[in-house]
Amino acid sequence: MFFNSLAFAVFLPIVFFLYWFVFNKTKSSQNALLIVASYYFYSCWDWRFLFLLVFSTFLDYYTGIRIEKSEKESDRKFWFWLSIGVNLGFLGVFKYYNFFASSFAELVTGVGFKASPLLLEVVLPVGISFYTFHGLSYVIDIYYKRIKAEYNFVDYSLFVSYFPLLVAGPIERATHLLPELKVKRTFDYNQAKDGICQMIWGLVKKVVIADTCATYANAIFDHYPSMNAASLILGAIYFAFQIYGDFSGYSDMALGMSKLFGLELLRNFNYPYFSRDIAEFWRRWHISLSSWFRDYLYIPLGGSKGGLWMKIRNTFIIFVVSGFWHGANWTYIVWGFLNAVYFLPLLLSKSNRNNMDTIQLKWNFDSVKVIWSILCTFLLTCVAWVFFRAKTVTDAVAYLKGIFTNGKFASQYLDNERYNYELLVMIALFVLIEWNSRSKVEPLSGKRNGLKLALAIAAIMAFGTFSDYKEFIYFQF
Known part of the structure; x- marks a missing residue:
């Protein structure tokens, strides 16, 4: 069900x-x-x-x-x-x-x-x-x-x-x-109302974003040898938004329906794709799992209290174990190892506890650096997601190699019911909505949300009618 x-x-x-x-x-x-x-x-x-x-x-x-x-x-x-x-x-x-x-x-x-x-x-x-x-x-x-x-x-x-x-x-x-x-x-009416709004936004993430992106991500990953560089890049981006919309959408629905029963669950996502480095990303992505490994594995192993070698060892252990937790495949282990490699420079420079605040942009050079940091972090995350999505490590390496060797960066038509350009516009709109709501639990929370709620329901009904991808990714874990 x-x-x-x-x-x-x-x-x-x-x-x-x-x-x-x-x-x-x-x-x-x-x-x-x-x-x-x-x-x-x-x-x-x-x-x-x-x-x-x-x-x-x-x-x-x-x-x-x-x-x-x-x-x-x-x-x-x-x-x-x-x-x-x-x-x-x-x-x-x-x-x-x-x-x-x-x-x-x-x-x-x-x-x-x-x-x-x-x-x-x-x-x-x-x-x-x-x-x-x-x-x-x-x-x-x-x-x-x-x-x-x-x-x-x-x-x-x-x-x-x-x-x-x-x-x-x-x-x-x-x-x-x-x-x-x-x-x-x-029964608390306001809590229940917030719960319904959170459930609906979770459905938007799942049905409108994740399921739509899945159509193209699956087509590209399943036929990656015949795809050009532009399509392979889009495939990685589509999967990044598929897994985010899918898993965070599930979490939003779980938290929302719990509010209907008067219960408050732990927050599991906090706009992770707006992270300025990998350490911040893991403070915002699958928060309950990251904190679980921190409290029950990383700290018992010695955490950050020992010497440099112990810190490096413990960091690689929790990331590799986290990858293995996701599934019995070398692709998940490599995914975890790669994230540990990403994290290592932050650990060595003692900057892994930077960026603890909510992002605030102004019209200055510092804001340009912040945006550049977000884009670089997202790029590194997408590269890691290729290993997470691929069937084998060999496929993942070949996929990434194809980005640099599979010819021109021209648009490539895929024989699916949805088109690249419309999907990219929808992803851009989704990013803008989340960016504008990054200090909230979810975009539909707060006052004067009637119109937003109606639009969200309309989007769910429109895309849900044509969606042919129903399962949640994390059910296999």
């Missing part, structure tokens, strides 16, 4: 009505309803994997209590590593086993031996990377005594399986979401 599907357009109003008019007496009844709705939502993908979600939930719930109750440090460590091991074990088997088996077979074959690896023919459980990280952060926080264990199984189950964030984030923290689930919510 997709957020942009007719089935969800029926599902959400029913849950909303039951939540506020039938199960509104206590927080327990509200949470119970959301649990049932979340399990139904997840079972629509594949009901068999619902048992995996429930088992993972019970495992972390039980081990969290055992860690808190254990008096001996050895017992605490046992339950802690049991939870970590089982969670990462499930993730490893379903997501990474075939990758490691195939890579090992290729390595053995490369040195002259024959290998026939036993591969698993299983579908990757949707959202497993997200709900696994929810549970891991919860158990880690209990072990280090940052929070108390949650004894109410319904409340904890909802924290893990809450349907707006279940399959593609943001990655919530128990320190943030659980306190909200422990109290009864009351």
Whole structure:
């Protein structure tokens, strides 16, 4: 069930009505309803994997209590590593086993031996990377005594399986979401109105921007050997806006619909393509994942407190692991490694904490430098996105090579229902709208938004009618 599907357009109003008019007496009844709705939502993908979600939930719930109750440090460590091991074990088997088996077979074959690896023919459980990280952060926080264990199984189950964030984030923290689930919510008209506006803008990003760009990005990447340099450049730009509109659009919809239920989720995007360097980009892109790796991997490894070598080592570890988190393919690992390389000069010059403010342009030379920095950062990001999108590292290298060797920079017609020039105008308009709203949560927020809301709905209806690309990119992670 997709957020942009007719089935969800029926599902959400029913849950909303039951939540506020039938199960509104206590927080327990509200949470119970959301649990049932979340399990139904997840079972629509594949009901068999619902048992995996429930088992993972019970495992972390039980081990969290055992860690808190254990008096001996050895017992605490046992339950802690049991939870970590089982969670990462499930993730490893379903997501990474075939990758490691195939890579090992290729390595053995490369040195002259024959290998026939036993591969698993299983579908990757949707959202497993997200709900696994929810549970891991919860158990880690209990072990280090940052929070108390949650004894109410319904409340904890909802924290893990809450349907707006279940399959593609943001990655919530128990320190943030659980306190909200422990109290009864009351309906707030202004909060709900803001939520609807945020959902609609999320749909604009997904249906109007991401799905339209996907038509051309897919055509160019799938036939890149026959594309000229101009088309290859456009393909990288189209994919950059596709993945941004797709993923940030999903996050906006998740945050927006949560406001309908009186809940505030963590912000996951903050206009990342207006970043002035790669460090700022990663403070603005997929914020919940970046902060997760910072708090649960980078800092435990020593963070920035050690010597220069330790800082460099830790930086490459978190970027490469972040890439591997996205998928079992060398393309994601190279993507993460490349971002670490981008980050390295900032680390060495101790300028990675610059650009913490909101961009303000004036008519002076400094503003020219700011715009140049934004364009350069976007260019570096697009180069990295080529590896993220390509099927293999070889394809990505060939794609980038083609930009410099595949002839003239002339417009090249693609046999699709939409045209390059109109799409470029639409992207430019989208960038202007976001730039004008960069200090807001989203462009439809604030006063006097009736006309903007009407135009957004009209755009969704117009483009949604012809859109043939429905899935969200991050569902595969």
